[in-house]
Amino acid sequence: MRRLILFDIDGTLLTTDGVAGRAFRAALETVFGTSGPARGYSFAGKTDPQIARDLLLAAGVEEPTIDARLPQVWQHYTPVLERDIDPAATKVFPGVRELTAMLHEHPDAILGLLTGNLREGARIKLAAADIDFNWFQVGAFGSDHAQRRELPALAINRAEERFGRRFEGKDVVIIGDTPLDVACGEHLGVRTIAVATGTYSEDQLRECGPDYLFASLADTQAVWRAIFD
Numbered sequence: 001m002r003r004l005i006l007f008d009i010d011g012t013l014l015t016t017d018g019v020a021g022r023a024f025r026a027a028l029e030t031v032f033g034t035s036g037p038a039r040g041y042s043f044a045g046k047t048d049p050q051i052a053r054d055l056l057l058a059a060g061v062e063e064p065t066i067d068a069r070l071p072q073v074w075q076h077y078t079p080v081l082e083r084d085i086d087p088a089a090t091k092v093f094p095g096v097r098e099l100t101a102m103l104h105e106h107p108d109a110i111l112g113l114l115t116g117n118l119r120e121g122a123r124i125k126l127a128a129a130d131i132d133f134n135w136f137q138v139g140a141f142g143s144d145h146a147q148r149r150e151l152p153a154l155a156i157n158r159a160e161e162r163f164g165r166r167f168e169g170k171d172v173v174i175i176g177d178t179p180l181d182v183a184c185g186e187h188l189g190v191r192t193i194a195v196a197t198g199t200y201s202e203d204q205l206r207e208c209g210p211d212y213l214f215a216s217l218a219d220t221q222a223v224w225r226a227i228f229d
């Protein structure tokens, strides 16, 4: 009955109310002189390196230039994020505090993060939301790989290294707010819980076939059953 439960951050646990997106674009502008098209691009479900690459390619920046300077973007981004993020404007979604506390207390649950954020960005966002980063004992981040699809296996391997147990199939639970969260662990047969607290509606999320779908995580007992059924 053990479960490895991997939470997405933005749109799933919390929202920074646009602060993170602005810090991200400011870092791109500082390093590359552009942050790409101002509209028509959604960050949702994508990793930070993927977002940067997409925006810069759209602005006509050459691939080798992107590769060479991307580390500088991260050096600008995380300090600005840490400076500008406002705990008062960082909203934690309903049920998140209760659910993560319940799972943290449960001996058969290992909490983890599976997010497109850089590890440092994730730490800053959770700190602003007053969610304990250390509760999440396993993590796979945008700083580990630009493709979200590669992150579930990474989290599973890290859990095995740390706990000496291999989590497989439906013992691995991915909770996220976008079709990309639902799809990223499909090839591993993981359990997926979609939650419509981000930019996607319940109808849109239903189309991608998650195992469970919730409007929010507010009904913690129902989410708990979805995790452990």
Ligand SMILES: [Mg+2]
Pocket: 008, 009, 010, 011, 012, 044, 045, 176, 177, 178, 198
């Ligand atoms: Mg998200």
